[in-house]
Amino acid sequence: FPQQVSDSTPAGTLEAPEQKLEEVARYEGLVPRDLDIIGDYAFVAAGNRGLRIIDVSNPIKPVVVGEAEAGDARGVAVRGDYVYLADGERGLQVVNITAPASPLSLGSRLAGQPAGVAVRGEYAYVADAGRGLRVYDVSSARDPRRINILEGFTALGISLVGQTALIPAGEGGLVVVDLERPEAPRLQARLDLGDIRRVAVEGDLACVSDSQGNLTLIDMSDPSAPSVLSSIPGADAGYLEIRNGYVFVSSISGGLSVYDARNPREPRFFESSALGDLGSLAFKTDYLYAGTPSGIMVIQTYLVGESYVVSGWSTTGRSHGVSLYGEELSVADHEGGARLYKLNGESTQSIKFPFVRDVAISDGLLALADDVAGIELFTRSDTDDPWVESDMNTPTPRASDVSISSTQVVGVSPETGLYLWKRTPEGFLTEAMEIPFLGARESASGLGILAVADESEIRIYNSSGSETARIPLSGVKGLDISGKTLFAVGDFGMILYDISDPYEPVRAGLFPSPYTRNVSVAGDFAYLSAGPDGLKVVNVHDPYRPFLSSRCSDVFAVDAVPGEDGRSAFVVDTDGVRTIDIIIPAWLR
Numbered sequence: 001f002p003q004q005v006s007d008s009t010p011a012g013t014l015e016a017p018e019q020k021l022e023e024v025a026r027y028e029g030l031v032p033r034d035l036d037i038i039g040d041y042a043f044v045a046a047g048n049r050g051l052r053i054i055d056v057s058n059p060i061k062p063v064v065v066g067e068a069e070a071g072d073a074r075g076v077a078v079r080g081d082y083v084y085l086a087d088g089e090r091g092l093q094v095v096n097i098t099a100p101a102s103p104l105s106l107g108s109r110l111a112g113q114p115a116g117v118a119v120r121g122e123y124a125y126v127a128d129a130g131r132g133l134r135v136y137d138v139s140s141a142r143d144p145r146r147i148n149i150l151e152g153f154t155a156l157g158i159s160l161v162g163q164t165a166l167i168p169a170g171e172g173g174l175v176v177v178d179l180e181r182p183e184a185p186r187l188q189a190r191l192d193l194g195d196i197r198r199v200a201v202e203g204d205l206a207c208v209s210d211s212q213g214n215l216t217l218i219d220m221s222d223p224s225a226p227s228v229l230s231s232i233p234g235a236d237a238g239y240l241e242i243r244n245g246y247v248f249v250s251s252i253s254g255g256l257s258v259y260d261a262r263n264p265r266e267p268r269f270f271e272s273s274a275l276g277d278l279g280s281l282a283f284k285t286d287y288l289y290a291g292t293p294s295g296i297m298v299i300q301t302y303l304v305g306e307s308y309v310v311s312g313w314s315t316t317g318r319s320h321g322v323s324l325y326g327e328e329l330s331v332a333d334h335e336g337g338a339r340l341y342k343l344n345g346e347s348t349q350s351i352k353f354p355f356v357r358d359v360a361i362s363d364g365l366l367a368l369a370d371d372v373a374g375i376e377l378f379t380r381s382d383t384d385d386p387w388v389e390s391d392m393n394t395p396t397p398r399a400s401d402v403s404i405s406s407t408q409v410v411g412v413s414p415e416t417g418l419y420l421w422k423r424t425p426e427g428f429l430t431e432a433m434e435i436p437f438l439g440a441r442e443s444a445s446g447l448g449i450l451a452v453a454d455e456s457e458i459r460i461y462n463s464s465g466s467e468t469a470r471i472p473l474s475g476v477k478g479l480d481i482s483g484k485t486l487f488a489v490g491d492f493g494m495i496l497y498d499i500s501d502p503y504e505p506v507r508a509g510l511f512p513s514p515y516t517r518n519v520s521v522a523g524d525f526a527y528l529s530a531g532p533d534g535l536k537v538v539n540v541h542d543p544y545r546p547f548l549s550s551r552c553s554d555v556f557a558v559d560a561v562p563g564e565d566g567r568s569a570f571v572v573d574t575d576g577v578r579t580i581d582i583i584i585p586a587w588l589r
Contacts, residue, residue, distance in 0.1 A: 021273040022300045023300075026297050027062045029064075031049070033073060033291070034075045035280045040055060040057035041054065044296070048070075051069075051085060053065055055100075068095045068104075070085055071089025073088075073093075075116035075158075077117045082097065082138070084124050086116050091111035092126050093105065094138070094144060112126075114129075118159065122139040124136040124138045127156065127158040128149075129156060131155075133167065134146060135149070150177060153175050156168045156197060159201045161206075163180045164220070165177040168198055173190055173196050174218070176220075189223065194214070204219060205229075205264055209238065215240075215249070216231045217231070232267055235257065239280050239281050246270060246303060250290060256275050256278055256288075258270040303585075305584045307550045309579070312345075313576050315339055317337070319577065320358065325361045325363065329343060330361040331359065332359040353370045353373050354371065355370055355372055357371050357401070360404040364379060367403075369399035369402040370398070374399045377389070398415060399412060401442050407445075409429065414440060415438070417435050418435040441453060444480045448463040449499060449502055450462075451479050451481060451488075453476035457471060458471040468503045469504065476490050477516065477518065484498060487540075491516065493511050494511040494526060494528060496546065509545055511526075513528055514533065524589075527560045527569055528560075529557035537569075548588075549585075557571050569582055
């Protein structure tokens, strides 16, 4: 495993470096009009220099590996093996990048006065400065077909969020277009905010700049009724980018400024640096790539803590779940059964079951969800084996999830539904109560409340097992409840719900994060297991404005549980357990 020795500074209180914005590299020889970074490559629309493809796998040593001709490349977007250019002379140009070192132009389609381009699914959207929004079917990259034009506004650029396009429309303000039916785009809203030139978006937060350099922050949670949250007059704003709730601004008069918009109703100045004339902005991890009059500058931002693996151990099966109580760690090891460990990795017990998918542990109680044997409960023992089967076990079909709270134990079987054991103040269990819910997969228990999800929705139950509400949401892979907040995760990221009133849950914040499959919440932080994207630690002190505080990219995170000190976490990654030192800069706590 990657080894790194912690320094003497406690991980949970690591101080920020004095310089939060630092130039670390440059590439000269082009004038970027637009940037899009995918994986290890930056794709640059460089005006009459065409398309440039730059290898940024080593951020401090960017290297051009490929190029393609264009008349006047103004905008760029990437989907799969294709780059789409907004070419001022040729319209929409499509380039095959299967081999980045040898890009192949496939042709172009006239597109008026293209100022920007975005791609979603099999459709490309071109911002036509003269006529509005043009929509192309690019299911055949060699033969893109224009299928519609939405006119009536100037389009100086385009940003997509879900099925919505945000378009800076100059003196027409900000235009919001519904793309649910790409063949029939619909004007959804318009905000008269002055001469709007650029827009950036992250989750539900959009930020626009006008020709005078003023910034406006907008709530896009309801695209049909966007609302202004706040404004920052005199920001001298040119190009924009939003990252983890911070707004990065390339200043019209030169330099880079950063505003903390984690509370977008009260944004505050955070940092600035005299880095010279900067243009288009794009992020790759903590590195900000900024266009300059002669090339690209790479800027290290130091805005997110970098946590790291310090130790670990392998298990015999494929680790699927993990739970912690005190100094005891329990691991759902699939075909390896359930395994109990001390925090140093010393094994204390192995419980054999066919395919253990989930595990939960608390004071005196251990629960397993097995893909064959169903739900199994265990209690403490004075024998050589610390855990023995409970006499309160109830035969169940195959199970997918278990959770334990101070008042109840919940097991989930996709074949039948929920099994609910109440816990008495003395720690005893009542007989299991069964609640029908065919297809149920995930659950979370809170004080007097229960949430359960299937493929299409989340159902909320009260302490008596009565259903109180349903939340339509597809693709839920993990749930947790902390206080009066419900956390749901999936490929959409993490969505938070206020369940103060269990009969009328209210959606709070959204944290975008692909590949997310599990969530565990402790205090002000949610620990997201994001598969190939590793472990992410998200500050959820304000449920309406979650933001990233730390991450560890050195692990394939399947499930995680925070240590009780808040300075460590235990992550399972199919092969075993990894211990992570959690590094959170002081300003992100």
